[in-house]
Amino acid sequence: MADLELMKLLSMTTPSKIVLLVLDGLGGLPAPETGKTELETARTPNLDALALKGVCGFIDPVAPGITPGSAPGHAALFGYDPLNSEIGRGVLEAVGIDFDLQPGDIAARGNFCTVDGEGKITDRRAGRISTDECTELCQLLDGVMAENVAVLVKPVREHRFVAVFRGDGLAENVTESDPQQLGVAPLEIMPVSSAARKMASVANWFVYRAKTALETHYPANMVLLRGFSKRPQFETMGEVYKLTPAAITVYPMYRGLARLVGMKALETGTTFEDELETLRKNYDRFDFFFIHVKATDSAGEDGDFERKVKTIEQVDAALSGLTDLNPDVIVVTGDHSTPALLKGHSWHPVPLLLSSPWCRPDGVSEFSESTCVLGGLGRFPATEIMPLAMAHALKLNKFGA
């Protein structure tokens, strides 16, 4: 029996509440000077107190040794097998801006970028133009038609946009135009199977049209496309867990991810405090909350050890806004590690704490990598977080006679 089948069989709706707090890219690596990770360096009296009351563990988001992207990392946190829940980046961006994807639509993630006189990329992000500028440029490109396919172009944030190709006979398996490096021209988009020939041809034509239209809009004088994808069909968290779930997250991609599994994405501000205020205001309307903090990951990606430490300390300082609500289950973890030393996502397991009146405390009195590895929950796949959270919220019936 697949895990979700077991959840569907055993789960029940109760008034108890679960909060899943995800510090994106939480796990780290020790600074050579101190031997301490970002989380170990941060002063976190409130998280430590929660760890002491709760039970700790160590999660593998996808599998040992596997570095997760944001989508599989989050799919696993929500209990969905990350190896069989592929979500393209284009789809994520589209659902993250409330774009209503239709069956057959192919979405791609776009960047405005800068190219020089020879067409070679000099800035993959066009100097991170403002969202307003992005919005104007998208209007220039929106509605381009090619071979009876409409290309719908919508702004996301800064230099990022979504291009949705709507028309008959499109397939998602084409290569990307973003070479992910400077000094070379954008790549031609190629079909990976014969069924994707039309998709590749339409996409290349769109890129050509965009280049022409953007010629005078330096630094945003070209586009890069990647992550061509179709919306997958997931069973919702309502169907699987009988939950009424809400997502509180600033970034569109995470709202999109949450919506794909049936969460209501709540409007919120830009800080963790704003997110907690949104939690407080909506606390009675839902029984599951996914709260997402992006800044830990961004600091890690930037290789900024100190900023990651500070972000963790800021979350800790504001934590009473969550604990004062007294949810039946609080889980704090990350979707993957983003060690500042590696300046990117990594495969290292992620510390986790689960606090509930029904957990079996394990004596771990500090929330960190080196303590969680000895926690009472052991090391386990992230897909088991939801069954554990559901159990500790007394939302699962007994299995078998």
Place this chain on the structure above:
Amino acid sequence: MADLELMKLLSMTTPSKIVLLVLDGLGGLPAPETGKTELETARTPNLDALALKGVCGFIDPVAPGITPGSAPGHAALFGYDPLNSEIGRGVLEAVGIDFDLQPGDIAARGNFCTVDGEGKITDRRAGRISTDECTELCQLLDGVMAENVAVLVKPVREHRFVAVFRGDGLAENVTESDPQQLGVAPLEIMPVSSAARKMASVANWFVYRAKTALETHYPANMVLLRGFSKRPQFETMGEVYKLTPAAITVYPMYRGLARLVGMKALETGTTFEDELETLRKNYDRFDFFFIHVKATDSAGEDGDFERKVKTIEQVDAALSGLTDLNPDVIVVTGDHSTPALLKGHSWHPVPLLLSSPWCRPDGVSEFSESTCVLGGLGRFPATEIMPLAMAHALKLNKFGA
């Protein structure tokens, strides 16, 4: 390769002996006043000594977060995938009283209960009438015929009985008559598929006949039926492990479970000392013994922390009756947790110790939840207990060249 296939391939018969001692519902939760679980509170010098000599671990009976019923909990202990070894409660009760279930028989678990003048249930257990009284009442109902189906009614214990429906065209997928609450009438039994129509009709007719026959037998003036089921076909432990296994357990249901996997259920008394005496007397005849202690679970279900502590201490005090026989492998664990604080089965992992001349001791010197979590065997699924026990008894050949 399925786990049992590997065992069938590698197992061999040797003179070495394995004893699996199951303290039902062993795992607990800490009392708020002391921070110690039932097992941590109990004085257990003999179990602690065994833990020191042996190697400890922490088991998940079914899966993290899943609360097991007794049947899947034990199936896993015997090495059978608990998610694919469903056993109905009716079948369990029937085989537990040595009832010889035929192919096509449908067994249901019955309760004598009390109803008031309006037919509403006032006591789901008819004041727990004596087993003698139950036996007499079963004779009143035994042999009822309906639509060419014979209903065989046999006493189990106190208010509990088994009803076996024997005849053509019966199916197990019908609803139960037990509403699991007071103040309402027993439910009509409904077919869940069209193939089960005859089963439902015969069962309802039997309930009607029973009500009439019991009218003057207050407090046992009605019956409740649940767990309609057919006997599943398991490979025996003889086939899988090449063992000659015996079960020593007081309660019928556990004898039934043991028989389903091919164990010989030995006659025994009602105490742990009786069980150890049965072990001693039969020690030469078998190479695997499953010894079951129910009282730990019963105390947990009753929410009686102190009684659970005492039961564990009693087992510990008598343990020399087991260790003096010097089995090659002793495993002590539970089929699930039953914390007194939750008054029921729970999902929490269960401590385990394995003692053998060939184990690699891990320094754990106390048998408890908080120590086993750091044990040398780690946290693992209960289905791996049998391979580990077989290995430590030197009953498994090398895999591969």
